[in-house]
Amino acid sequence: MKKEQNHKLLLSFLYSILLNALLSLYVIYHSLSKPGWGIEAMAEAEAAAAIACSWHGHAFVDSVVVNGRPKCECNNCYAGEDCSILMRDCSADAVSGDPQYLEPYWRQNAGRSAVVLSGWHRMSYQNNAPNYISMELERHIRLLHRAVGNAVTDDRFIIFGSGSTQLLNAVIKAFSSPLDHNSPVGVVATAPYYEVFREQTKLFNSREYQWKGIPSNMSSSTNSTQLLSENLIEIVTSPNNPDGNLQRRSKFLLGSSMAAIHDHAYYWPQYSPIPAPADEDVMLFSNAKFTGHASSRFGWAIIKDEKVYQKVVTYMDLSTVGVSSDTQLRVLKLIKTILLQIREEGDFFKFGYETMKERWQRLSKVVSSSNRFSLQKLSPHYCSYFNEFKDPSPAYAWLRCEKDEDEDCEAVLRNAGILSRGGTMFEAHSRYARLSLIKTLDDFEQLLQKLQTLIFSTDSYSSL
């Protein structure tokens, strides 16, 4: 009995020793393989990410520091240390095209999409490639367009800009200089158009080009011979901002020998059906609307003609000496993450499309419950990316105030606690207003709620 006990004790001891050995090995392995210089930055980023802001805000590593830690930055109408207080009498903000609806996607893909910048990452002006461009990023942008099927990139030049905003003026300048004619080149866009086209062109106040307004106005005041002799650059946004329509070049200008710039900021499956790859002379894409990283300031132009491309290169060089290489590294990582899941579980475009479609459907339902407002007409179309017919999922609602007295739709909405962008900004009638649908879920819910209240009060009023 005693001997048996001794045996058991010995056996337990041996087991225990074996466990000691295994655990020690684990500890030694862990000590050897422990993370190096990146650990401090990682801890800092993870700590900021873990700060709870009640799902109505977020704290970032570079948020304002209060009591030793980054302070929550609250969504519109939320306040308090942890953004838990809903403010009364707060207007819903549907003004800016801030694509925050994609933030949940990137949170879900935290591990894949994070980027570490070492202190010595790419200090040189050059990216070991001409024109301050990351070759890996350029290659991945081509892979991306091929995978999505929204633009032809073979035998095309690609150049980066601080958003397509910077590239817009670069391309206009490239088309209009050197000035080989007496009068400056005219820049035109069909209304409703994105107001930055006008404001930016006016800001630069160049001797070589100037804002000329909308082609339909021109053709009514100009005879066709005059028109054909004019040098014009047309900006075509497709899908259009604000109304989401797939646009073509203005019929008023057909036949004239002018250049066109195609702004395809919204030509991605989350906003629009993709009937076929775009294949124009100059195409602009914006990372802001594509991945949702607006403040990274990144966009690219796909250009057919080498001379135009070279002029854009010179512009980029002299205006900002290229684009932040920090951002280029980040965008590369985001595109890699998206490419990894194309048409698979976790597809980025599916996430974006489903979110935007649902928002459009909910808004449509509210608007159609009365005759006070109407929305732009959008119908299902075949999308080559999803390989099926898809319901509309536009980035903006182009709302029309239908009541005779509601001449100023932006003001009508403002009085009801909804901030929007009025039609005149887009050189359209003030009876229209643009509502952004791509902001945070909080923004969208507030918008819907205020709109519902406005429509309900109208109905009550009408029925009196």
Next chain:
Amino acid sequence: MKKEQNHKLLLSFLYSILLNALLSLYVIYHSLSKPGWGIEAMAEAEAAAAIACSWHGHAFVDSVVVNGRPKCECNNCYAGEDCSILMRDCSADAVSGDPQYLEPYWRQNAGRSAVVLSGWHRMSYQNNAPNYISMELERHIRLLHRAVGNAVTDDRFIIFGSGSTQLLNAVIKAFSSPLDHNSPVGVVATAPYYEVFREQTKLFNSREYQWKGIPSNMSSSTNSTQLLSENLIEIVTSPNNPDGNLQRRSKFLLGSSMAAIHDHAYYWPQYSPIPAPADEDVMLFSNAKFTGHASSRFGWAIIKDEKVYQKVVTYMDLSTVGVSSDTQLRVLKLIKTILLQIREEGDFFKFGYETMKERWQRLSKVVSSSNRFSLQKLSPHYCSYFNEFKDPSPAYAWLRCEKDEDEDCEAVLRNAGILSRGGTMFEAHSRYARLSLIKTLDDFEQLLQKLQTLIFSTDSYSSL
């Protein structure tokens, strides 16, 4: 005896159990505290950083991928998979102001200076602050100028740009619009001046301002009454690029009521003595020359007048919608790292100054060994940052070819295998050339060696 053995065995067993318990606690603690979503990105960055490029190059996370890993990007004149092959008949490159001499500092401070960008870091256009500006970064820039003593920031506005390059045109535009006079405002700079001032102003070809050249030429061809009635903007670079002199406004223009933009890209203790904090109406600073992160494209303007500031804000909005927030986060981290060690062990400015001073001394020794070339005259000055007199440590050598027949100094150097920037670019005599001293150590050593060979061959030739 047997009992004693049993006791020992029992005791060992208990010790073993205790050890197991402790080791298990360690393992559990480790599992709980193990890094989260940042680990993949960190491993990727550390793996790229660990790629050996023979100290003559570097691999980055976004370097071109060959055989599954980022390829070394070799310094000038080095080649091979690991940059170990020194190429013959390769010219030393002293052209660009690429501040790579600071890379070793950031490698030494790897842990402190790294940054992790989560996939959802600051997606919104706004930085939760007006004008797309990180408030924490703005605050740290003010702390930095106070700590260094090179600029007054109290009661001044600060605005960010994609390098001071972008801000330059923004400020010129702010000073000249709206055009309240018939002729465009003239932009001038005293030669030798940084050629981008001229090239950029010409590129934008504005109706509101135009390049007018150097003030001394103007005063000789214009009488002083004419001059005073002209609207002029003077760009003053101090210390000057290319010659490193602390500049003041042109004496030719004294008394005229014109605006001035002070470019202080090199007004940091590593390049120049700091006699006192600069305190001008508009001051430009560039992160490229300060921390060495040229490709991040970050600079800032310190502006006294609110109206001028507001116009620059509008320009930033319409030209690029602000500056990359990825870069803003990184610059914040770099400045924090520098502030942590101001005037202490590991002082950033001390590192920079010692490096630049040594390069200048070595170059001076080589140049002074013959009469073929001469350098700009720089003398020791009191520096308030180091609180002592300091020997010169300029970013560039402004070399003069002294031989009668060497009318084109850039060509003389080029024929001897040294690439430089010729004097005419700076609107100075072709007898001058600018040599960049701020590139990699390899670049500097190659430059010295080629210059030594050139001078030696001249001497041999002369003595024949």
